[in-house]
Amino acid sequence: MAIFCVALGIVYSKILQVGVADYLPFLAVGFVIWGFLSGMLSEFPNLYIENAAYLKDTHINPITILFRATARNVFIFAHNALIIIGIYIYFDIQPGIVAFVAIPGLVLVLLNFVAIGVSLSILGARFRDVAPVIQSLIQIVFFISPIMWMPHLLAPDSWVITANPVGYYLDLIRSPLLGTAPNFISWYVSIATLAIFSAIAVWVYQTKSARIPFWV
Amino acid sequence: MSFVKVENVYLDYPLVGVSNHSLKNRILGAATGGLISSGGSIPIVNALRDICFSLKEGDRLGLVGHNGAGKSTLLKTLAGVYEPTSGSVITQGKIVSTLNLSLGMESEATGFENIIIRGLMLGMKRSEIDKKMDEIAEFTELGEYLNMPVRIYSSGMATRLAFATVTVMDSDILLMDEVIVTGDVAFIDKAERRLNEFVNRSKIVVLASHSESVIRQFCNTALLLERGELIACGSTDEIFDLYQKRSA
Numbered sequence: 001m002a003i004f005c006v007a008l009g010i011v012y013s014k015i016l017q018v019g020v021a022d023y024l025p026f027l028a029v030g031f032v033i034w035g036f037l038s039g040m041l042s043e044f045p046n047l048y049i050e051n052a053a054y055l056k057d058t059h060i061n062p063i064t065i066l067f068r069a070t071a072r073n074v075f076i077f078a079h080n081a082l083i084i085i086g087i088y089i090y091f092d093i094q095p096g097i098v099a100f101v102a103i104p105g106l107v108l109v110l111l112n113f114v115a116i117g118v119s120l121s122i123l124g125a126r127f128r129d130v131a132p133v134i135q136s137l138i139q140i141v142f143f144i145s146p147i148m149w150m151p152h153l154l155a156p157d158s159w160v161i162t163a164n165p166v167g168y169y170l171d172l173i174r175s176p177l178l179g180t181a182p183n184f185i186s187w188y189v190s191i192a193t194l195a196i197f198s199a200i201a202v203w204v205y206q207t208k209s210a211r212i213p214f215w216v
Numbered sequence: 217m218s219f220v221k222v223e224n225v226y227l228d229y230p231l232v233g234v235s236n237h238s239l240k241n242r243i244l245g246a247a248t249g250g251l252i253s254s255g256g257s258i259p260i261v262n263a264l265r266d267i268c269f270s271l272k273e274g275d276r277l278g279l280v281g282h283n284g285a286g287k288s289t290l291l292k293t294l295a296g297v298y299e300p301t302s303g304s305v306i307t308q309g310k311i312v313s314t315l316n317l318s319l320g321m322e323s324e325a326t327g328f329e330n331i332i333i334r335g336l337m338l339g340m341k342r343s344e345i346d347k348k349m350d351e352i353a354e355f356t357e358l359g360e361y362l363n364m365p366v367r368i369y370s371s372g373m374a375t376r377l378a379f380a381t382v383t384v385m386d387s388d389i390l391l392m393d394e395v396i397v398t399g400d401v402a403f404i405d406k407a408e409r410r411l412n413e414f415v416n417r418s419k420i421v422v423l424a425s426h427s428e429s430v431i432r433q434f435c436n437t438a439l440l441l442e443r444g445e446l447i448a449c450g451s452t453d454e455i456f457d458l459y460q461k462r463s464a
Contacts (some may be wrong), residue, residue, distance in 0.1 A: 058315040058337065059296035126232070127239035210299040213292075214230055 002083050005031055012148060023150070025087045029174050030147040032084060036077035037113065037169065038138045043069055044117045045124025045131035052216035062212055063205075066117050071112070084177060095179035097157065105172030105182060108190050115197035119204040125215045126208070143167055164191050218309030218388040218419045220271040220294065225303035225463065227264035227293060227444075235443035263289045264300070265444045278452060279424040280459050282292050285441040287424035291315060291391050294422060309388025312338060317378045327362030327369075327377055328353070334381045348384050355380040355410065357403070372400070378406060383414040390418035396429050428456055 008031075009024030016023065044066075048055060051065045087093065124130040142148075145166045154160060161167045166185040175182040235241075236258050264286050279287040289312055292298050293305055320337045321330055335345040356376045367376060394409065401443055415421055415434055419423040425431050426437055431452060433437060438455035440447040440462075448458055 053316065053319055054337075056292070056297060057319050058313060059311070060337075127242070128237040129239050135240070136353070189383055211230075213297050 001032070001035060001080055002028075002086065005083065008148070014173065016149060016153065018150065018153075020090055025091055025093060025178060026150060026174075028087045028147065029084055029177050030170055032077070032080045033170060034072060034142060034145075034147050035080060037109070037166070038142065039076065039132055040070065040113050041120070041138055042131075043073070044120040046133050047117075047121040048125040048212055048216050049128075055213045055216055062121070062209055063118065065115065066121055070114055070117065074110070082185050093179065095177060097177050098179060098181055101176035101181060102173050104187075105176060108187075108194065109169045109172055112190060112194050112197055115194060115201045118201035119197070122208050122212060123202050125212050145172060165189060168193075186216045218273055219307070220389060220420060220422075221304075221306040222267055222269050222294070223304050223306075224264060225264055225267040225293065225300045225305060226262070227289060227298060228291070228301045229261045229263040229298075231261060232261045233259075263444050264293065267302070267446050269439065269446070269449055271422070273419045276415075276421045276435040277423070278431035278438040278455075279422065280431065280438050280455055284443075286444040287441055288315070288393055289426070289444075290441065291393055291422060291424055292341040294389075295391050303327035303414075307389060310339065310386075311389045312382075312385045312387035312418075313392065314382050315393045316372060316383060321374060321378065323367035324365050326365055327356070327358055329364075330366050330377060331381050336380065338382065338385055340385065352380045352384055355384075355406075375423055376403070380410075383410050384410060384412075387418045389420045390415065390422070392421070392423045393401065394425050395423070395427075432456075 005024065005028040009027045010020060012022035012027065015019045021163050047069055048062060049066060054065060055062065088095070089118060120130070120134070124134075141164075144160070145164055147170065151161050151167070168183075168189040171182045171186040172190060269277075269289065279290060281287050289298065292315065293300055294307065295315065296305075296307075315449060320334050322333060324437050325333065328349070330373070331349065332342070332345055335348075336342070338346075356373075358373060358377065361369065361373065362377075366377070369377070392415075410423070421434065423431065423434055435452055435464070437450065438447045438452045440459055447462070448455060
């Protein structure tokens with residue numbers, strides 16, 4: 001992951017004509033966060049199929065399995081976050097006190113993904129083609145989200161950014177880590193998506209979770 | 217006071233096959249008004265039909281029936297894995313099911329770690345497990361191996377570990393699918409004694425088995441299932457007479 005960031009950081013800073021000292025930290029922090037989010041998304045659809053033994057043989061709440069997978073991804077993220085520390089040292093970045101704003105941002109994004117996970121894992125247990133669909137979606141979202149390119153390269157308020165919730169999630173975590181406060185609109189949008197995803201999750205869980213042992 | 221009460225339980229088991237596993241086909245089918253669809257309806261097996269019985273403390277119930285009669289399905293319904301399509305299963309007391317003995321074994325974790333994982337899965341508290349750890353470790357006779365990852369264990373050693381952990385539990389309602397006791401000659405005696413204690417300690421036992429001797433040994437009542445229907449319920453002698461007559 002670190003090698004990927006350095007290689008891409010150097011080449012793309014030339015392509016996009018942005019200074020390496022600006023571009024590489026932006027890419028590295030964004031990519032570490034993206035690795036975390038995409039890792040969870042790709043795990044969710046197959047979650048119950050891989051843990052079928054638990055669901056078929058014991059009385060276990062499927063959410064327990066979801067939390068277990070989420071916790072594992074948080075630990076992996078914490079390991080990869082070392083890359084960010086390396087970037088701080090090499091480029092002599094001091095984000096200051098605002099960096100701690102990333103923590104509530106991370107929690108909010110994580111809640112969003114747990115809510116998505118509840119629905120997505122149940123959907124994935126019922127329909128086996130959800131996993132490959134999500135896999136290709138992840139790839140598309142990676143390229144259309146501001147990870148490899150910086151938002152300010154676009155015209156202000158371009159729909160390319162405003163219509164993509166992942167852009168707001170990234171802003172909530174990445175901006176404070178790079179020393180600027182995230183946009184207020186990012187908080188609003190993330191809370192709004194959380195409400196929507198949670199409502200869907202509650203409905204899917206209540207109507208379908210008892211069916212999971214029959215499907216896997 | 218522990219009890220099990222099963223009332224008019226029906227369980228329809230949907231057989232979601234390959235043709236029904238595609239979300240794309242489902243959407244395509246809906247979008248074209250069923251013009252393009254490969255799914256078709258999902259076949260349903262009536263795994264349990266109108267099952268009624270109740271158990272009180274001291275009851276040891278043996279489930280008897282052919283393969284596919286619904287014994288395991290009934291156990292899983294009692295365990296709360298399957299939710300009945302209609303009817304109700306009411307249980308009071310702590311349920312321990314040993315349907316899959318080696319469930320939750322992490323091959324990279326050590327023997328001790330696996331005891332903790334398995335114990336937590338079975339619903340023990342961490343302090344409880346710590347208290348019983350020595351007893352479990354001693355029973356397995358694995359010694360130093362308990363500090364090594366389970367992936368290097370032989371299958372017999374892994375079974376010992378799982379068996380020792382499960383049988384240390386205190387349960388109100390014990391659900392068992394076939395009695396599995398494996399090991400070398402010296403171990404089998406010990407394991408059988410431990411299993412007897414484990415079963416006797418439980419207030420209610422439900423045991424599914426193909427072996428007549430096992431059911432006679434552990435159970436005082438039996439229940440005959442055939443194609444998901446409850447044929448008869450009574451003493452083990454009556455049920456085995458009936459079972460032999462019907463299968464003859």
